[in-house]
Amino acid sequence: MKAVCTLDPAGKPLAELPVGTKATIVQIMPRSRGRKKFADVGIVPGTELLIEAHAPFGGLIRVKVMETSMALHKDDAADIMMQEVKNA
């Protein structure tokens, strides 16, 4: 939570991050239709996500959020802006 203000607000869309990346959510675009739904499962700015897999026929992205694996669609993931976590 605390890290939010130090992050670059621009970020990179979740849909463009490769598998295996750990990244923190910077912003969920206001145009995203899933804001509330995502918020309820912990996909809110400041949360760290791990990109676990891309589905075989494209479309779905699997992320680990708060120790649970969630699948979401790449169109929706395009509206979630991320900042990669640099491993210290």
Place this chain on the structure above:
Amino acid sequence: MRNTFRIALAGNPNCGKTCIFNALTGARQHVGNYPGVTVESKSGEFTLDGIKIELIDLPGVYSLSSSSPEENVVFQELTAPGIDLILNVIDSTIPQRSLYLTTQLAELHIPMQLVFNMSDDAERKGLKFDIPKLEKYFGSPIVKTVGNSVNGVRPLLTALKKTLSSLDDHGVPMLTYGSDIDDAINAVAAKIDSLQLSCYRHIPSRFFAIKLLEKDSSVLKIKAFEPVLSEVDEQIRHLWDKHAIEADTFMADRRYAMLAGACRDTISTTMEKRREISDRIDMVMTNKVLGFPLFLVIMYLTFYLTFTVAEPLMGYIEEFFGWLGDMLGSVWNEASLPFLRSMIIDGVISGVGGVIVFLPNILFLFFAIAILEESGYMSRAAFVMDGLMRKFGLQGKSFVPLVLGFGCTVPAIMATRTIESERDRKITIMVLPLMSCGARLPIYALIIPAFFPEKYQAFTMWLIYIIGIAIGLIAAKLMKSTLFKGDGEVYLMELPPYRMPSFKSLMLHMWDRGRMYLHKAGTIILATSIILYICNTYPEKKEFSMDYDAKIEEVKQSKSLTDANIEFLKTTSLFGTEAVAGISKERAIPQEMIDELLASEQKMTILERNLIDKAQSLNKEISALENARMAEQMEYTVSGRVGKFLEPVFKPIGFDWKITTATIGALAAKEVFVAQMGILYSEGETDEESDSLRAQLVRNYSPLQAFCIMLFCLLSIPCLATLAIIKRELNSWESAISVGAGLFVLAYVVTLIVYQAGSILKIGTDMLS
């Protein structure tokens, strides 16, 4: 102390809530792993030291808002008066996520008992909980359980007794949203209080204030709150202007922040977190390259189990009903109550028996599906298949119901509730009847071995299934691009960790489905068998176009085997002595014995050959006469009249009146087709085995007609129960009836094209035979 209580069971999806529900109530209900397996709110009862408790199993939800139908149900149940206690089940291996719902439940100020389930797994993971401190945070007592073990739920009963005895002094949660938001909440709450609403007196106004500020659609819709909406807007604007807080997500944001704080304070991890086994399995199962082939293998194994492994069991059941019919036939004197006798033996036993034979298929299929569901593979399958399904206008979550559709369309349609997008759900429901269900299997199982050479049998079966799938997918694609254009819902699906399914719950699940099938056999199919039997038998024809009995007698007189023939037969080795004794008594050789003899291709002398030919021509003449009489009688009955009346409609697709009546009966339930054909061709014999029904069919129909029967049954509505469930799920009779009518037209048109094209090309008459 009172002695009846209503308790609501709430929790996230996949938290083991259903396990707890089953353990407490002993209810038969299956435990699944893919999202939303308990979509209905179910209830059960149990007693605890003389206290009667009604337990309501709410659907699994992540939050108490209204972003899905499940959340709506939970919201309605909990805000309605009469809940004495909330039993909130928490997956204690992921406490921070699970407690998110708890923060909202606590705001209802209904007494609450927290159940930290899967505590054994949490321990293995190295999680240590400071229970007294956590209890203070949430203002509710906590008990640890292991939901899937027998003793694991016992502590809950002790805790429950204690909590129920002191419901009035439950604590207040120590969670706040921070002063900026709390000011806004208090301002709105004060306005609500000033309204003096009577309908929600049991819920604090603070709860509704929070929901209003969150712009929760189901609370915004409540008329009573209209006067406070301007205050809500005012506060939302204020929060944005002053604190740059965005209205719709700030509550969630703050709740997670509160939880993060509370969890840091009360939960410690002693062990390094290891990459879980489940994740390692998924590296393979949902792999970009391997995922799809593995999925195909798993589907193949499912069908192998259903069709190949179940086969021998079907044989036993078939033998049992054959024996039952014989036994009844010999015990029950033909003279006493002849009507009831033949109705039970020819109508009920051959009708219902013919359907129960397929019970092993149903049981094995649902056993396989239960394994896939409970292990957690189903949601992986949805993940793997999503991209492909989307190309056809469906989505990953449509996939599970479509697979279930191969078992039975009714539960499959119920399973579409996991699809949040209303549009995708409708399309899935509409194409589901095209997935060849288990009830159509008896038709294929009857027809395919009769008409198609052994090496093409599996292929024909596969072809039928593929035709259904292909037409279904094309229809889905068409509907998506015409009737249901536009954007769908936001897609979000949990992939729960893999779990070893418990044998007990697999059995329960399998038995549940089996019971449903038997129930269907005992009610709808029993009733239709009786009705069809009556329609097939009455009115009885008294005056025939000729005196068949006399004619048959005449044929027997002139063509029966002579003493010389019998003496000659005794000198040959064509039949055993016992058989010959029978032959000499009847003065005829039964056709089955002749068929067997000819099939064995035994070398015969010319004299032997002549004798067999004579016997065969006798049989043919008699059976021709019997069939003619039968046909006259049949045409006179209700079935015959209806069938004859409709024959012109069905003739172009290759159906005679017998198939027509069977097909009409099959609209009620597909199994009826086999039952009806069995009754129509049983000719009053009691030892009818489906083999001879097959022989009858081969004599009467061409392979093309046989294929057209299967095609028509595949594409038309599976049964009336399907129509009823579509009505329930789409909440409109018009939709249900248009699905039914649409499928009928589809079936007719496709079968018409196939039959007409096939007749012109002579497929199945000259070309393949």
